[in-house]
Amino acid sequence: MSTTTTRGVAQPAPAKASQARPRRGLRGNPTLNFWLFTGPFLIGLVIFVFVPIVWSVWLSFFDARYTVTPSNFIGLDNYKQILTNSNFPDSLLTFSVFAAFIVPTTWALSLGLALLVNQLRFMRAFFRSVFFLPTAVSYVAAALIWKMSIFSGVRFGLMNTVLGWFGVDNIAYLADPTPPWYWLVIVTLRLWIQSGFYMILFLAALQNIPAELYEAAAIDGAKKGWQTFRYITLPQLRATSTAVILLLLIAAYQAFDEFFNIIGTKATWAQTPLMELYKAALGTNQDYGAGSAGAVILSLLICLVTLIQGKFMGFGRGDESK
Amino acid sequence: MTTTAHHQVGDQRKRARGVLGSTGLYVSVGVAALLFLVPFYLIVRNALSTDPEITGENWKLLPSFQWANISELFDDPTVEFGRSMVNSLVVAVSTTLGTLLVCSMAGYGLARIPYKHANKVFYAVLATLMVPTAVTFVPSFVLVSSLGWVDTYRGLIIPGLFSGFTCFLFRQYFLGFPKELEEAARVDGLGYWGAYWRIVVPNSLNFFAAIATITFISAWNSFLWPLVIGQDPSSWTVQIALSSFMTNQTVNFHLIFMATAISILPLVFVFLFLQRWLVQGIAQTGIKG
Numbered sequence: 001m002s003t004t005t006t007r008g009v010a011q012p013a014p015a016k017a018s019q020a021r022p023r024r025g026l027r028g029n030p031t032l033n034f035w036l037f038t039g040p041f042l043i044g045l046v047i048f049v050f051v052p053i054v055w056s057v058w059l060s061f062f063d064a065r066y067t068v069t070p071s072n073f074i075g076l077d078n079y080k081q082i083l084t085n086s087n088f089p090d091s092l093l094t095f096s097v098f099a100a101f102i103v104p105t106t107w108a109l110s111l112g113l114a115l116l117v118n119q120l121r122f123m124r125a126f127f128r129s130v131f132f133l134p135t136a137v138s139y140v141a142a143a144l145i146w147k148m149s150i151f152s153g154v155r156f157g158l159m160n161t162v163l164g165w166f167g168v169d170n171i172a173y174l175a176d177p178t179p180p181w182y183w184l185v186i187v188t189l190r191l192w193i194q195s196g197f198y199m200i201l202f203l204a205a206l207q208n209i210p211a212e213l214y215e216a217a218a219i220d221g222a223k224k225g226w227q228t229f230r231y232i233t234l235p236q237l238r239a240t241s242t243a244v245i246l247l248l249l250i251a252a253y254q255a256f257d258e259f260f261n262i263i264g265t266k267a268t269w270a271q272t273p274l275m276e277l278y279k280a281a282l283g284t285n286q287d288y289g290a291g292s293a294g295a296v297i298l299s300l301l302i303c304l305v306t307l308i309q310g311k312f313m314g315f316g317r318g319d320e321s322k
Numbered sequence: 323m324t325t326t327a328h329h330q331v332g333d334q335r336k337r338a339r340g341v342l343g344s345t346g347l348y349v350s351v352g353v354a355a356l357l358f359l360v361p362f363y364l365i366v367r368n369a370l371s372t373d374p375e376i377t378g379e380n381w382k383l384l385p386s387f388q389w390a391n392i393s394e395l396f397d398d399p400t401v402e403f404g405r406s407m408v409n410s411l412v413v414a415v416s417t418t419l420g421t422l423l424v425c426s427m428a429g430y431g432l433a434r435i436p437y438k439h440a441n442k443v444f445y446a447v448l449a450t451l452m453v454p455t456a457v458t459f460v461p462s463f464v465l466v467s468s469l470g471w472v473d474t475y476r477g478l479i480i481p482g483l484f485s486g487f488t489c490f491l492f493r494q495y496f497l498g499f500p501k502e503l504e505e506a507a508r509v510d511g512l513g514y515w516g517a518y519w520r521i522v523v524p525n526s527l528n529f530f531a532a533i534a535t536i537t538f539i540s541a542w543n544s545f546l547w548p549l550v551i552g553q554d555p556s557s558w559t560v561q562i563a564l565s566s567f568m569t570n571q572t573v574n575f576h577l578i579f580m581a582t583a584i585s586i587l588p589l590v591f592v593f594l595f596l597q598r599w600l601v602q603g604i605a606q607t608g609i610k611g
Contacts, residue, residue, distance in 0.1 A: 026504070028513035030436045037431030037514065038443060041424045044484035049450050052461035059461065068464040116351050121344070129597060130355040133362070136589035138543035140561045141582045142361065144568055148578065149364045149376075156377045158364065192361065197604070204605035254456040257545040261565050274456055274546070281460040282550060291460045299457045306452060 056292040064289035078293035087268075088276045088294050092301070095273055098183075099252035102190055106248055107241065110195040114202030115233075128203070132196040139257030142189050147174065147262050151185045174262065177269040182262070186270070189258055194251070198244050205240035209233065246309040253302055273298050365586065368579035376575040391580045402555055403581055406563035410542055411588075413478045413559060417541040418534050420483040426530065429492025430518055434504070444493065450486035456546060463550050473557040478548060482541065488533060495529050496522070532603020535596045539589055560585045 055068075060078050062070035082088045113131050117124060134142070150158045153172035160170045173181040213232050222228050234241075256274040263270045265279055277298070281291025368376050371385040396404050431437075432444050462481055471477030503525060507517035523530070548559040558566070564585055567578045593600065 026508050026514050026517050027511055028515070030514075033514040034431050034435040034437035034440060037435060037518075038428040041428030041484060041489060042443065044424065044480070045447065045450065045486065048462065048465070048481040048484050049453075049458070049486065052458050052465050053453055055464060056458065056461035059464070068468060113354065116347065116354070119347055120351065127351050127355055128601075129593075130358055132597075132601070133590070133593060134358060136539060136593045137361075137586055138545065138561055138564075140543075140545050140564045141365075141586055144564060144578060144582050145361045145364055147568065148573075148575065149368060150361070154377075155379050156381070158360070158381075161381045192358065196358075200601055200604050250454060254454055256456065257561075260545075260549075261568055264569070274459075277457075277460060278546075278550075282463070288460060288464060295457045295460050299453050302454050302457070303452050 056295055059288050060293040060296050062289055064287065064292070066286045068288055070289065074289070078287075078289040079297070082280065082290045082294045082297070086276060086280065086290070086294075087271055088273065088280070088297075091271050091273045091276045092298075094270065095253055095255065098186075098255070099249055102187060102252050103245055103248040105187070106191055106194050106198060107244060109191055110198035110244070111202050111237070111241075113195060113199040114206055115229075117199065118203060118206045128199075131199055134193050134195075135197045137193060139189075139193065140261055142193055143258040143261035146185050146189045146258075151181075177267075180269070182270055185262060186258060189262075190255075194248070198248070201240055201244060202237065205237050206233070209236045242309060246306065249305050249309070250302055253298065253305075365579055365583045368575060369583040371576055371579075373575050376579070388576065391576050392584075395577050395580045395584070398577065401563065401567070401577075401581075402558070403560075403563055403584075405556060406558045406560045407584070409475075409478075409558060410560040410585075412475060413548075414538050414541040416475070416479045417482050418538045420479065421485060421488055421537050422530060422534055424483050425485060425488040426492045426523075426533075427518070428489045429494075430496050430522065432489070432493045433496035434499075435514060447486050447489055451490065459546055459550055462547075466551060472551055473554045475557075477551045478557070478559070482544075482547065485537075488537065491533065492529075495526070499526065528599060529603065531596065531599040535592060535600045536603060538592060542589060 059068065059070070061073060061075060063072040063074045063077075064070040117128050117131065120127060151173040152160075153170065153175055154160065155164065155170055159173070160168075163169075163171070171181060173185050209232070213236070214228060217228050217232050218224075222231060254274060255272045256278075259270060259272045260275060260278075265271070265275055265283075271279075273294070277291050277294045280287050280294060367383075367385045369385075369391060370387045370389065372388055375382060375385060395401075428447075432440055432447070466472065466477045466481060469477075471480075499522065503521050504517055507521045512520065543561065544559075545561045545565070548562050549565070552558045552562050555563075555566075560581075564578075564581055567573075567581060
């Protein structure tokens with residue numbers, strides 16, 4: 001109480017605010033300070049996030065070739081066009097298959113690594129670092145190594161060299177889409193870059209499982225290994241697992257960097273949804289309308305996936321309001 | 323008493339299993355680790371080789387250590403590799419500092435300053451998390467090019483500063499920040515600004531370091547936005563320069579791999595030195611792209 005009085009004397013202007021909240025808060029007008037603190041961020045957010053989103057939705061209803069200030073309203077034609085006259089739907093389908101494959105494999109590999117590392121008594125930090133280190137590498141750099149060294153389709157490539165020891169002929173991994181060996185290239189690359197990051201999430205979650213649960217399970221006669229994993233570890237990791245799966249799904253639909261660099265935009269196969277949008281909007285046609293329509297569709301799709309996942313994960317958990 | 327005895331029996335059993343089990347465990351972890359290290363080995367090996375060594379039929383484990391490849395790369399007038407490294411450094415450092423400043427202040431405001439509409443503002447920020455940043459590149463490009471920011475540092479840096487997600491992470495962190503410290507600030511008669519800079523920030527350096535590391539890595543590695551915005555080679559970041567190597571017709575393998583090695587080096591350093599914060603930060607916050 002006495003502090004309130006002193007502050008009231010020292011700072012006559014915000015005294016009203018201080019009286020309203022006599023026991024909390026710092027000196028100064030909260031409303032003004034709120035805007036001072038959040039203002040710079042909010043202005044930027046409006047200009048660089050909200051405006052582009054609204055602009056994008058707006059553009060998607062206009063004939064916007066080579067222009068970003070179109071006047072010709074064409075309704076849903078851009079949507080019709082990108083869904084019928086382009087490879088965009090194909091890319092959505094391809095990447096649903098890609099997601100259906102890469103999500104569980106990354107999940108299993110990162111969980112497996114976390115379980116292994118978690119059991120280590122010595123050199124745990126060392127092995128954790130080794131598996132985590134690829135996270136530092138960009139998809140572009142990894143694409144370079146994968147395309148030009150490991151899976152280069154000629155004899156000097158690492159994969160063909162190793163296969164050569166077993167008498168296997170050279171495989172052209174990237175030159176030919178049939179059989180689709182390029183998926184092996186892409187999937188191994190993604191597994192290598194992604195798994196260490198998700199391993200860290202699983203490690204953190206594993207360390208949060210109370211030891212009593214395992215002790216109780218041991219008393220109840222659960223065998224070490226599969227049974228404890230099935231009935232204790234896995235259920236305890238549920239929240240982390242769903243979060244990981246959500247992130248992996250979003251990342252799969254947003255794939256761009258390694259496909260752009262390994263497959264390229266000129267190929268007709270393995271074009272990611274973002275590559276199709278890149279071609280539509282920034283390619284020769286500069287069709288911002290169709291590109292925006294595609295972006296809206298892809299956003300809605302990702303939102304849908306997020307919402308469905310969010311039901312399990314509890315998206316609004318951080319809402320402890322004061 | 324009984325519990326200690328129980329633990330001892332458990333420990334002995336563990337030890338007995340340990341010898342057999344841990345050999346298998348270390349073998350499998352070791353094999354996996356070797357597989358994960360192969361690409362790093364390839365970069366270094368190829369970066370320090372001559373072209374015939376890289377493309378030759380006979381696989382040699384060790385390169386001939388051509389350290390001159392480094393100077394050859396930086397002296398090559400046809401690729402502005404040094405320039406692209408500088409560009410990346412400027413972009414990544416400014417993005418990191420800017421993001422920390424802007425997002426941490428906003429996060430603090432949302433978490434700690436009593437304002438009756440704070441939650442509404444917070445929901446507006448949350449809503450932006452629903453729209454994936456990669457999908458907004460078309461409209462963002464339209465906006466940035468109409469501002470005349472194509473090929474500029476402004477265009478590369480400023481749109482990336484306003485991450486709803488980083489702001490969200492800071493808010494969550496500040497919600498858990500001990501109130502007692504701010505009580506002390508109140509007793510000292512500090513305003514929000516003073517408390518923030520003199521109490522809150524100095525006591526949150528671990529979290530700032532974690533977010534800084536994550537932001538730096540994603541800024542350094544980002545590809546799509548610099549690709550869209552950097553039309554002139556002088557504004558290329560190192561990722562765009564690397565990518566252009568791949569599509570070039572003349573392939574100088576040793577230079578390409580040296581460039582790759584050098585592009586990864588800063589991040590490997592960041593990883594090795596800041597790993598404690600990085601791991602802690604990721605474990606705490608959960609997420610990055």
